[in-house]
Structures are given as structure tokens and as C-alpha cells.
Amino acid sequence: NKDFIDFLLARYKRILVLEETYPVIEQQLRDKFKIFGRLNGHVPEEGELLPEIVEDIMTTFLGLPQVKRPVPEQAPPRRPTLCPGCPHRASFYALRKVFRRGIYPGDIGCYTLGLNLEAVDTVLCMGAAISQAAGFYHSFKNNSEDEVPDIVATIGDSTFFHSGIPALINAVVEGARFVLLILDNSTTAMTGNQPTPATGKRASGEISDKKVSINKVVEACGVEFVREEDPYNLKNFIELLKEAREYVRAPSGGIAVVIAKHPCLMDRDYRQRMTKLQVRITDKCKSCHYCIDNFECPALVEVPDEDRVTIDYSICTGCGVCVSVCPRKAIVAET
Ligand code: SF4
Ligand code: SF4
Structure with missing residues (x-):
């Protein structure tokens, strides 16, 4: 004015x-x-x-005198990490279980933190996970089959709608082969939980009479292998990723798209309606630290000065995924 x-x-x-x-x-x-x-x-x-x-x-x-402040005590260093119960953690864990050595192009969103789980190798710009995966494939495709690495790209649902579609169409037409994991948490978590076109909600929060299905968009891009699974069902999710790898490497294969579907736990409505499990670590625990090193849920913590792992119930969401992670079946859950 x-x-x-x-x-x-x-x-x-x-x-x-x-x-x-x-x-x-x-x-x-x-x-x-x-x-x-x-x-x-x-x-x-x-x-x-x-x-x-x-x-x-x-x-x-x-023009006042400068305030003298005590030097704050340094907080212990902590790696940035996905939230406790985040479904992306389960997806990345499964990815690394199935594809032990490979190239993992990543994209922009909170799931870029898959870096810490060694499941994201590259981050360039929105949509680049798919174009880079195609580029890596074309760089290796003339090698003998066992020298073509597994290529597994990850992209979030919102980023896929925003900029992944043109790259996917191009990758299909150019004959690329890789696994694409679309991390569908039904929101745009990193920027404040705005709805995606698949949710049937408008940016204002009003209900829309139109929803855009990710599965149908992927099929319309020309992808023939499109499957959906909840990464919380870790066993089924791992099997699905194995199937996707077989498809990519089959003589008539192509791009396999796996949609990892589970709501973001930052969605308050979902948090209220989700089944929360009472998880505890039993005496079977051998303090091997496998769960902490490979799954990195912030609620799984080492007891200071004791060689013991415990659960921080102040942040545990009761998702129960860690039950399937412990190789000794030392973590149990009750409803
Ligand atoms: S809970 Fe399982 S994975 Fe974690 S430290 Fe104990 S035995 Fe190892
Ligand atoms: S149930 Fe397990 S994986 Fe889920 S938040 Fe609690 S400690 Fe983490």
C-alpha cells in the first residue's frame, strides 16, 4: 500500500x-x-x-550494549534421520535386503534421508531419480549381464506427480530397465502435509470429486509391471521387490514400478486411527546392534554404559516393523 x-x-x-x-x-x-x-x-x-x-x-x-550470552552446551551429534515409524524406513530397509549391491538414484523429499540407510546414492533435482536411473542403465546395458548392476530409483508420490512423469515416459520409450520405487505416503510431508492429487483433496483441504491414481498414471506411461504393497508388511514387500528384479532382468522385461503405500505418520488423523502395537525387547536380545545399525529407528536406542538395546517409548509409534527386522526374533509386539 x-x-x-x-x-x-x-x-x-x-x-x-x-x-x-x-x-x-x-x-x-x-x-x-x-x-x-x-x-x-x-x-x-x-x-x-x-x-x-x-x-x-x-x-x-x-544503539544498546550487546548482550553477553553464555556459550550453549553442545548437543551430542546426531545424524538427520527419518521419523520413528516412518514407512520409508521400511521401504529402504527392504530395498537394501534385496539389492545388496547396486545404484540407487534418489530424489527430493524427506525420503532423501535414505542416504543414511545407504539406499540413496544421488540427489540432483525433482524427477532426476528416474532420468538418472535410465541414464545409468544405458551406460551399462552393453556390458555382459552380470556386469549390469541393479538400479533402484526412489521417488515420493508428490515428486512423482510434480516431475517424475515426463522422465518415466522417456525412460519407457528409450527401453531403460530398472526398478522404480514410488514412496506413496499420501501427502507432501516435507513442505507441510499438502495433499497429493491421489488423495482426492484440494490444496485448500476441500474434498475434490476427482482423484488421480498413481497406478493408472504409471500404466499410462507404458509401464507393464506395476504393483502396490504396504512396506509395513516387510516380508511381502521384500518378496515383491525380488519379483520386480526378476522382471527387470527377464528377456522381455523393462521398468518395474513398485508403489510402497502407507500413510505418513505426521498425518494426525492417521496417527489417531492406526493400530499401535506394544513393542518390547525380550531376553533373546544379544545386543548385536543389527537393528540400530541397519534400521536406524530413533526409538531403538543403546542404553548408555550398558551393552544393551532398549526402546524409547517417548517416541516409539508402535508401528511394529522392528519385530520383523530383528534376526533373533527378540522384539515382540502385542496389540
Ligand atoms: S533387538 Fe535383535 S537386532 Fe536389536 S540388538 Fe537385540 S538381538 Fe540384535
Ligand atoms: S515399533 Fe519399533 S520400529 Fe516402530 S517406532 Fe517403535 S521401535 Fe521404532
């Missing part, structure tokens, strides 16, 4: 503008002698405006 800007500039000698990300408002205010913000360097050009940074900016602006 031009009148408001004119009023501010006429009324105040100096104006401090605090804006996250880009200096959009600051640019509208124009008067570079009165305006203090990112453009004149008073506010750092990049980075988040954390409370202590804002405090320093304000004290400098007001």
Missing part, C-alpha cells in the same frame, strides 16, 4: 525491516538511507533469523 509506505517514510527517521528469506518488503520501501535490513547489511544476508540474531540486530539498531 503506497500510502502506508509514504506514511512510514515521512514519520520515522530510521526503519528496521526484519524479513525471513528475501528482502521483499525492504525493496518496496526504497529509501536506502532510512531503511535498515538485509540490503544494507544490517541484517545478515542469509540464514535464519533466530531469536538471538534478532536480539543482536535490535540492540545494534537501537
